[in-house]
Amino acid sequence: MESSLLRFIVRHSLRAQVLIVLAGGLYIGIYYLTLDLPKAIINDAIDGKGFPKDFFSVGLGQIELLFALSGAYLVAVLVKGGVKYWMNVFKGKVGERMLRRLRFALFGSMMRFPPGHFARTPPSEMIPIITSETEAIGGTMGDAAIVPIMAGGTLVTALAFMFAQNVYLALSAVALYPLQIWLIPLLQAKVNGLTKQRTRLVRQLSDQISETTGAMNEINALGTVRFRLSQFSFNLLRNFELRFQIFKYKYLIKFINNFIGELTPFFFFTIGGYLVIQGDLTKGALVAALVAYKDLNPPWRELLEFYQSWQDARVRYDLVVEQFAPPGMLTEARQFGVAAEAQPGDAPSDTRLTAEAVSLIDESGLPLLENANVVVAHGESAAIVGPEGGGRRELALTLGGIADPTVGQVRLGGEPLQAISRDALSLQLGFVSASPFFFLGTLHDNLTYGLKRRPSTPEEPTSEQRRVAQEAAMTGNPTDDPNLDWIDYGLAGARDRDSLLPRIREALAASDLLDDVRELGLRGVIDPAKRLDVAELVLRARRVLMPRLSDPALAPYCVPFxxxxxxxxxxxxxxxxxxxxxxxxxxxxxxxxxxxxxxxxxxxxxxxxxxxxxxxxxxxxxxxxxxxxxxxxxxxxxxxxxxxxxxxxxxxxxxxxxxxxxxxxxxxxxxxxxxxxxxxxxxxxxxxxxxxxxxxxxxxxxxxxxxxxxxxxxxxxFDRDRYIRSRSIKENLLFGKLAPGQDQPGSRMERMVQSLLEETGVGALFDKVIDVGLENDVGLGGSRLPAAMRQKLGLARILLKRPAILVLDDTGGQLEHAAQQRLVKSVLEHMRGRSVVWAMQSYGLARHFQHIVLVQGGRIAADGSFEELSKPGTPFHARMSQEH
Amino acid sequence: MSLQQDMELLRSIPMFAGMEPSRLKLLSFTSTRVSFMPGESFIRQGEVGDAAYVIVEGEAEVVIETAQGESVLSAVGKHSLIGEVALLHSGYRTATVRARSPLVCMKMTKDVFFHLLRDSPDFALAVMRDLARRVDRSTERLRNALVELREHQGAQHGTQA
Structure with a gap:
């Protein structure tokens, strides 16, 4: 980003500012006319003699001249007003556009922060910077040219006019300007310093607020409410003091300006009056000068005020930019670069993943991983095992392209990961984090999130879409429309939304999530009018189930309506x-x-x-x-x-x-x-x-x-032949309710119902039920999903993208052993022929992988097949026998 | 299927015997009657447990799963309390419990169990007593097993010699 506010403005709004300056020039010209005309009206028309006068080679009488001059005055005032209106509106537009550009640039910079920077910079600091701190800069950017030009121009014109009338009069009007020019910057420098302090303090305040909301349980449990209140109150006191000091200085500046403004007429009337009495100045000139003087003070004050707000904006800009340029920013090419679309017939790329002498050192200089050399061959499955904190996780993060090695290089098919754009890398390599994040929306939205890499091209953009794109282009924003369908269906091997559903079910099955999502669907309520297909299948299934469920042996488990x-x-x-x-x-x-x-x-x-x-x-x-x-x-x-x-x-x-x-x-x-x-x-x-x-x-x-x-x-x-809209799919299916104990996924009754339906050919219903389940909201950050399900969902989301290499950080680590083993097997089966790198806690489960890497103490302690590594006396064997 | 019956049932279990009627009523009311089919596992080893069960009717078996396969540890019948260890300790189920016959249980959830533990010292004491009794019994079994093992080894040595 540009290092100073002035540069930012010049670089991105020079043309607009020039346009404003031109309009300003026009305005000043007309303004001069409106100053000069009253003098002509009084001196030539009202006080004038020797009519008819020659006016633009037309002879005019006194009244006619008065009307002509007054008419000209009226036109000038109208045009002046029109130009001013246009200028102000345009200035507002430029300011708003620059604000959009600035905010977007900041957001873009944030997305290029080096990995690990976020851990040190709380979001509560980023939010006020992008939202409120930039706000004040926006207006000033629009004013940047117009105010100094207008106010300055008006001032110079008025002054020039006064100098033309009488030098002494003019000098008396500006006699105290040097005092202001010397004094105000001194005071403003104080304000600037205080503004900096205040901005930092406000960031601290928002940190403190967000920390408190996050730590409320701790504060309550530890009984530190009083301490917390006192801490916050202390910062409010500091804020009060800073704000009050700023107010005092600002008021002082205002006071000086007003005082001097009021003092000037003293000289003005004395010297002007003296000159008129002496006959060195006409009365008309004095009146005109009085009018000019009336107009002299406001632009001067405006100029001074602009100086203050410019200083304020400049300080804020510096503070903002300094926060958004941490060392080690990722390149734009890497973060924003777009991969070339794959062409049919492209040779399958080499997906060998190699870590070459990789070291990862944290900020305090502590090595987390030292000189790690690993080769994961094309299509190979590898497990990374080792004690917690021994570098297992860090190796997975570097192999996954999430953390950049401090020393060494991770290469994909010979190319360093850092040289591959995120987009291109994500097409080849999928990384599943230990605690995946989910966005507000449905399961379907979240599962397809990884497919959303470019908007579909609309057949014919609407005029509104064109306008939006033009506006975006004007502010350095992307012209992509987020409201279009962004899902790249081809990436998942589908053509459209419907053909994507089977692919989603496959990914869910491989992630051992089918039962969970099916249960969500079964508990779901649908509008049978909108999901006629589901409702009809449910009714068919109900007819199959009803006779079976009336079996008295099942009475304790299911109670039909x-x-x-x-x-x-x-x-x-x-x-x-x-x-x-x-x-x-x-x-x-x-x-x-x-x-x-x-x-x-x-x-x-x-x-x-x-x-x-x-x-x-x-x-x-x-x-x-x-x-x-x-x-x-x-x-x-x-x-x-x-x-x-x-x-x-x-x-x-x-x-x-x-x-x-x-x-x-x-x-x-x-x-x-x-x-x-x-x-x-x-x-x-x-x-x-x-x-x-x-x-x-x-x-x-x-x-x-x-x-x-x-x-x-x-x-x-409850009608046995109709779908009950207010009841869950499950109750509709059974036309009854399952007793407590049976009403949970995996219960005997649920399994029985499922196999009954599959036997009788209504099994397709379960696919539909899964689709209904996918419409469930995941809650803020996935909060409505259990932790184990979140991990599996993070996995399913990546599998849907069909990566050639899958890197997993402790996925399934929260599951019990049998479930984890089931997950490992199904993922390896699903990924057969493609590479898998799985960092896991369990040594026993590593036996399912072709290749095992043991990392302990930040170093690779063993690397080989399970047979090689599990010989007694080896470090892997020692670790494995400690397990359980 | 009534609160009164559930209270009577709980009272017959030593751990709950000394509990005040009002607490017992709260526990009964917040419990659910759950039904399982023969062969159905309702507590699975390794899973996170959030409830304890009292058997109202039927019989169940406690099974331990090991790499060598599973072995039946014991059978539990009417009025037995099961699954409370996971609530008190790590949260993970230490064994699998499977219905042998049609089974009806009272399922009490972790939050109510803990509320009562905190609220009623007598109940907390009763839980401790129950656990102590179990440790005792396990030690006894271990001792017997060790003795048996030694005798078995001794016998083998005898034949070899």
């Missing part, structure tokens, strides 16, 4: 409706608040019993959760009533007990609603007996038949 039976895994209310409340017409939390529900219950003679059951439930729940605070995790997780509601219910119970009567009105409805919310098979509160259950089932018919028309869209009945 049966209109003639009470379902213990549904709430009492759902049992009554034999459906789900979906619309706004009925509140599932407060079913008894609905007149129809109450009418059906009263008619069935169960309202009273349910109110009783609700009361007993409230008492029992209050009893169970007594002593736990309202926000207690256990209440939140296990109670179907929150603490506030529970307290309200409990006091209603007390009221009744004191009154000795039965519940009525609102209280009664509350208790009935509570009973209707209960799921007997889960909550087991002994308040819903078989008699109630039977009566609920008996009331179903009336509930459905007498349902008022306005409620029809609010209830979704």
């Amino acid at each position: 049966d209109v003639t039976r009470f379902n213990d895994l549904l709430s009492v209310g759902e049992n009554l409706m034999f459906g789900a409340a979906v619309g706004d017409g009925i509140d599932a939390q407060n079913l008894a608040g609905n007149p129809h529900v109450m009418a059906v219950l009263e008619a069935g003679g169960i309202a009273e019993t349910l109110a009783e059951a609700g009361m007993r439930t409230a008492t029992t729940l209050a009893d169970i959760f007594r002593g736990l605070s309202a926000g207690h995790e256990i209440i939140q997780r296990y109670s179907f009533v929150d603490k506030d509601e529970l307290t309200a219910l409990e006091s209603a119970v007390l009221r009744l007990q004191r009154g000795g009567g039965t519940a009525a009105g609102e209280d009664r409805a509350k208790f009935v609603s509570l009973a209707l919310r209960m799921v007997p098979g889960i909550h087991r509160l002994d308040v819903i007996d078989d008699d109630i259950k039977a009566r609920i089932v008996a009331a179903r018919h009336r509930f459905a038949v007498e349902l008022p028309p306005q409620l029809r869209s609010s209830i979704e009945f």
Whole structure:
């Protein structure tokens, strides 16, 4: 980036600034005219003699001349206003464009930071720099030419005019300028120093804020809230002091400028008046000079103010740029270079990966890896093993092109990794980090993230797209449109979104993720109108499954939705409706608040019993959760009533007990609603007996038949021939619910259902279910996914890119041994014929690799096949026998 | 399938016997009744454990998987508490537990278990006592195994000589 603000402006906006200067010149010219015309109007037209006068070779009388001159004045004012408007708008545009350019350049620089720099530079420092610190610079960049030219020009014009009128008058107007020119830079230098300090302090403040949000658990656990508050408060005090000092200096500057501005007229009136009285100056000239003087002070003040804001922007720019130019920045060619598209028939490249005398030394000079020489042949599988902290990880990072060796070279097919652009390298070599990062979006978005290397070319760009691209080109931004489809389907061996799905499933299978994603899909809710294919398959599968699931031997494991039976895994209310409340017409939390529900219950003679059951439930729940605070995790997780509601219910119970009567009105409805919310098979509160259950089932018919028309869209009945939109795919498939214990991936029931469907030819459903599962959100940074799944997902994402070399850092390390072994085998199988380099904790699993590298103490201690290395007495053998 | 029954059941287990009724009720309410099929493994060695189980009905076997194959360690029946070691120790399951017959268990989760441990010193003490008893039993078994091994070796030496 340019080393100074001036250079940045000149280099990137010279043409625009020249345009502004030209407009400024025009403005000044007209401005001069508007100054001169009043003098002509007064001296020639109003005070003039000897009419008719010759005006542009036309003879004009006094009134005509007055109108002509006034008319000219009007035109000049209009044109002046127009030019000024255009200039200001254009200036704003230039400023905003320069700001965009600056921010983009900073962001681009950030992406070229040397590896490891991020560990030292917290994001909380980068964020205010790119967002708020640049903000103030933006306006100044737009003003850079126009303000000094305009204000300076106006000033010079006004001065020239005054000098033309009278030298003494003019001199008296500028008498105190030298004082300001000497004094203000002195004060401004103080402000600059303080601004620097303040900017750094604000960065510290944002660090402290982000640190606090991250460390809140620690602060709470260690009881250091008071200390933390005091630390933050101290920085706020320093900030206050700096800001106040800056304010004082700035105010002082303003005060001096105003004071001097007001002082000048003293000379002006004295000397001007004296000259008029003496007859050395006409009255018209004095009035014109007065007008000019009125215009003299604002540009001068504007000039001084611009000087201040320019200084401010300059200081900020220096601070920003210094932060974004760490030593060892990666080259643009490496970071932003785009690989040539592969041509059909291209010879398969040599994928031999070699580390030549590689050393990696950390900032403190501590060697993490010393003189490592490794050759991973084309298509070979290699395991890197060794103790934690012994250099295993560092070797994987350098072989993966993530960390650059301090000494030595890693080569891919003879070419140093550093000489290959990221884009080109990522087409050949895939690196899976130990804790992969995920972006906000669905699993599908994240899996295909690695395929997003260039936008698809739109057939005919719209005018809006063209405008966007033009605007981007004007500010050194890329013209790529992020809203286009960026997925390079060919990279995954597919043609489009649909043909990509089987490839995704393959990658998931190789990463041992199919079960997890399938389960996500099974738990998913779909709109059958949008996913007609899924809904139809589910209904077909349901027809296959229903007779099998009605087997009494399965009764403890799966409870079908049966209109003639009470379902213990549904709430009492759902049992009554034999459906789900979906619309706004009925509140599932407060079913008894609905007149129809109450009418059906009263008619069935169960309202009273349910109110009783609700009361007993409230008492029992209050009893169970007594002593736990309202926000207690256990209440939140296990109670179907929150603490506030529970307290309200409990006091209603007390009221009744004191009154000795039965519940009525609102209280009664509350208790009935509570009973209707209960799921007997889960909550087991002994308040819903078989008699109630039977009566609920008996009331179903009336509930459905007498349902008022306005409620029809609010209830979704369980109909064995229809897809239930509000229920998960799994419940739709079974037309029932799995009992706790069976309702988890890998349970017997799930496996049974799966094999049943595969036998009966509805197995294709599972592929669709996986596609539905892929539409799940991963949460911020993948937070909704378990750690083990995140690692496997990071792997699947790379596999989808079909790299010729796969480098893995401890992938699967969080899995239990059997699962890890399964993963190793399936990945090696998937990558057969291509190279795999896997840094892993387990020595035993290394036996599955052709080639093993043992790294300990930063050095390679052994390198060879498992047979060679596992001989007793060797370092590898020693390590392996210590395992377990 | 009722809270009352679950409380009775828990009370019959030494570890929970001395617990206050209100705590017992909380534990019962927050537990889930889970059902497993014969042959189904519901605790798997090496996996992270987040729950302990009390067998309500049926029988299960505890199996240890080794490189040499698996060996059945013991059988557990009605009213046995299983899986609490993983909650207290590393979090990893030390053995696999497999249903022998249709099995119904009460599944209690880690958070409630820990809440009770912190909340009720008597319960904490009972857990410790139970663990001590197990260590004792394991030592006993180890001693017997060692004696057996020595006798076996002795017998071999005898025949060789």
